Amino acid sequence: MRLKRHSQLLESTVKHVSARPFFASQCNRSRYSTSAAYPEQIAVLGGGIAGLASAYYTAKEFPKSKITIYEAGNDVGGWIRSTHVEVPGGKVLFEHGPRTLRPGSNSLATAGLIQELGLINDVVYTSKDSPAAQNRYVYYPNRLVRMPTNTTNLAELFKLYMTGIADGVPSALFREIFKPPRPPNMTDESMGSFIARRFDKRPAQNVLSAVIHGIYAGDIWQLSARTLLSLMWNLEGLHGGIQRGFWSTNLNSPTQDLVTITHPYDAELRNKLRDEITLEPELRKKLGQCSTFSFKNGLRQLVVRLEETLRKNNQVTIKTNIPVKSFHMAPGGKDQVELVLANNSNNPPKFTADLVISTLHNRALTPYVTVMVVNLYFSTPNLLPVKGFGYLIPQSVPFEQNPERALGVIFDSDAVPDQDSVPGTKLTVMLGGHWWNGWQAYPTHDEGSQLALSVVRRHLGINEEPKATHVTLSRDAIPQYTVGYEERLKQFAEGLVSEFGGRLRVAGNQFNGVGVNDVVTGAWDLVRGCRGEGWKGRSSGLERVMDRRKWVEERLVKVGREKEEEEKGR
Numbered sequence: 360m361r362l363k364r365h366s367q368l369l370e371s372t373v374k375h376v377s378a379r380p381f382f383a384s385q386c387n388r389s390r391y392s393t394s395a396a397y398p399e400q401i402a403v404l405g406g407g408i409a410g411l412a413s414a415y416y417t418a419k420e421f422p423k424s425k426i427t428i429y430e431a432g433n434d435v436g437g438w439i440r441s442t443h444v445e446v447p448g449g450k451v452l453f454e455h456g457p458r459t460l461r462p463g464s465n466s467l468a469t470a471g472l473i474q475e476l477g478l479i480n481d482v483v484y485t486s487k488d489s490p491a492a493q494n495r496y497v498y499y500p501n502r503l504v505r506m507p508t509n510t511t512n513l514a515e516l517f518k519l520y521m522t523g524i525a526d527g528v529p530s531a532l533f534r535e536i537f538k539p540p541r542p543p544n545m546t547d548e549s550m551g552s553f554i555a556r557r558f559d560k561r562p563a564q565n566v567l568s569a570v571i572h573g574i575y576a577g578d579i580w581q582l583s584a585r586t587l588l589s590l591m592w593n594l595e596g597l598h599g600g601i602q603r604g605f606w607s608t609n610l611n612s613p614t615q616d617l618v619t620i621t622h623p624y625d626a627e628l629r630n631k632l633r634d635e636i637t638l639e640p641e642l643r644k645k646l647g648q649c650s651t652f653s654f655k656n657g658l659r660q661l662v663v664r665l666e667e668t669l670r671k672n673n674q675v676t677i678k679t680n681i682p683v684k685s686f687h688m689a690p691g692g693k694d695q696v697e698l699v700l701a702n703n704s705n706n707p708p709k710f711t712a713d714l715v716i717s718t719l720h721n722r723a724l725t726p727y728v729t730v731m732v733v734n735l736y737f738s739t740p741n742l743l744p745v746k747g748f749g750y751l752i753p754q755s756v757p758f759e760q761n762p763e764r765a766l767g768v769i770f771d772s773d774a775v776p777d778q779d780s781v782p783g784t785k786l787t788v789m790l791g792g793h794w795w796n797g798w799q800a801y802p803t804h805d806e807g808s809q810l811a812l813s814v815v816r817r818h819l820g821i822n823e824e825p826k827a828t829h830v831t832l833s834r835d836a837i838p839q840y841t842v843g844y845e846e847r848l849k850q851f852a853e854g855l856v857s858e859f860g861g862r863l864r865v866a867g868n869q870f871n872g873v874g875v876n877d878v879v880t881g882a883w884d885l886v887r888g889c890r891g892e893g894w895k896g897r898s899s900g901l902e903r904v905m906d907r908r909k910w911v912e913e914r915l916v917k918v919g920r921e922k923e924e925e926e927k928g929r
């Protein structure tokens with residue numbers, strides 16, 4: 360329901376902006392200015408993790424501000440959903456959306472949030488040497504193939520090669536060295552076409568498509584190489600080839616930052632996070648030793664605690680079932696944004712805010728895919744032929760091996776420990792994603808559970824009837840950073856600043872990545888950018904993304920020019 364409402368809102372938002380790609384008017388709003396010391400009224404649009412985290416950080420940053428979260432659905436938390444289900448002898452936990460978080464520098468904001476919310480004792484860790492961390496599989500062409508890790512030896516690599524999954528890789532690696540660089544006027548292409556052009560189509564179909572199913576549930580022939588394979592894309596741009604780029608890069612090179620990804624903006628963000636977030640030694644240690652982490656009661660615990668904390672704070676009001684129909688600068692040249700709210704007798708039809716943080720979808724920027732998540736619990740333990748995290752299904756698997764259009768299966772009983780009170784085998788089957796693009800209707804819940812059972816019967820030989828099943832259709836769940844995304848994002852950010860002069864900023868999974876860590880970090884950075892007088896600046900909240908790209912582009916142009924000069928001089 361919530362997702363549907365959101366999509367309706369977004370469609371209306373897009374209609375509202377139909378005169379231009381993103382915004383109704385691109386007039387210069389620099390005339391706006393304010394003498395206020397802080398934004399008195401702040402509106403946060405959307406009550407998913409991006410909205411809740413933005414509200415939490417804003418409340419800390421501006422203790423005198425009033426913050427209102429507008430959520431179109433019945434409750435907050437977006438599609439981070441975990442439920443306990445009664446089964447014979449006890450309860451098991453089903454996750455209907457994201458289920459784990461990855462540690463590492465990208466998780467610092469999330470870990471800091473967990474610590475501040477007092478959730479440390481509820482964290483459960485999957486150790487780096489557990490089967491779930493070590494064994495990740497791809498289903499190809501009709502069996503589970505274990506992906507290599509840093510401990511894989513030559514004999515195992517040979518066995519892997521014999522499965523056919525790595526067909527084309529050795530020769531493609533050799534040929535890539537001699538391939539010409541892309542034409543100078545090529546500004547983006549799909550991930551699939553990039554890998555096929557530089558290497559070979561087969562690794563794109565057999566391996567990359569599987570990985571991309573697990574992250575974006577997306578299609579490698581539509582997603583942007585420039586955005587999602589940016590390192591390789593930039594190496595080709597700078598050095599004419601990917602491997603040539605790797606070899607000719609040394610730490611003293613002016614372009615090293617592109618390779619080590621420590622260019623000024625990322626490095627600056629990392630430094631800001633490190634300066635401001637100090638994790639307790641025990642938490643830091645445990646995060647350093649795990650491959651993923653979650654909570655005893657599932658990832659939902661994070662949003663539940665966030666919501667509780669926000670509700671206890673007098674500064675914050677959470678309004679559910681109130682879709683925001685549109686927004687524009689307040690009439691009369693005021694330096695405020697006016698929200699038009701859905702009709703509701705208990706609620707005024709308009710709200711004026713000094714600062715708006717929107718986490719709502721914008722379909723003109725990215726399309727979305729729909730995923731069906733089917734949770735299954737079987738009472739017999741160890742039903743799986745192998746132990747591990749689960750497996751992903753690439754696009755190259757023959758239709759007869761995947762007529763259900765599954766994207767992958769997670770072995771939940773191995774992947775996250777300590778969440779169930781009874782033994783058994785717990786799985787999640789993910790269906791749909793890009794395979795369902797353009798569909799007018801999706802399978803029903805009954806059909807979904809039959810499709811999932813058919814997958815686990817064929818792929819895993821599980822013939823037992825499940826003791827519990829749960830089906831969730833997550834409509835428009837994952838944004839797709841398709842070809843041309845960078846250009847669209849640039850226009851979007853410029854339009855945002857031009858129209859709202861910094862009074863409406865954006866966060867969420869359309870911008871800095873689709874993972875929970877990405878979203879929390881994005882919210883942290885956005886609110887950090889509002890600090891002091893920052894909220895008065897002409898910002899979109901996307902500076903990190905925009906400036907980073909500008910930085911890369913400038914370097915690409917500079918190196919291109921240097922090369923031209925060099926060639927002329929020869």
Ligand SMILES: C=Cc1c2[nH]c(c1C)Cc1[nH]c(c(CCC(=O)O)c1C)Cc1[nH]c(c(C)c1CCC(=O)O)Cc1[nH]c(c(C)c1C=C)C2
Binds near residue numbers: 751768790
């Ligand atoms: C529920 C559907 C999701 C799919 N991808 C994501 C979600 C939320 C987002 C995502 N998943 C992963 C990453 C990588 C980095 C990270 O933050 O962990 C991202 C951004 C990896 C991943 N993929 C699967 C799992 C269990 C994980 C670990 C993180 C998580 O719990 O989401 C499995 C999986 N996810 C999707 C599919 C189709 C799939 C298949 C088995 C889609």
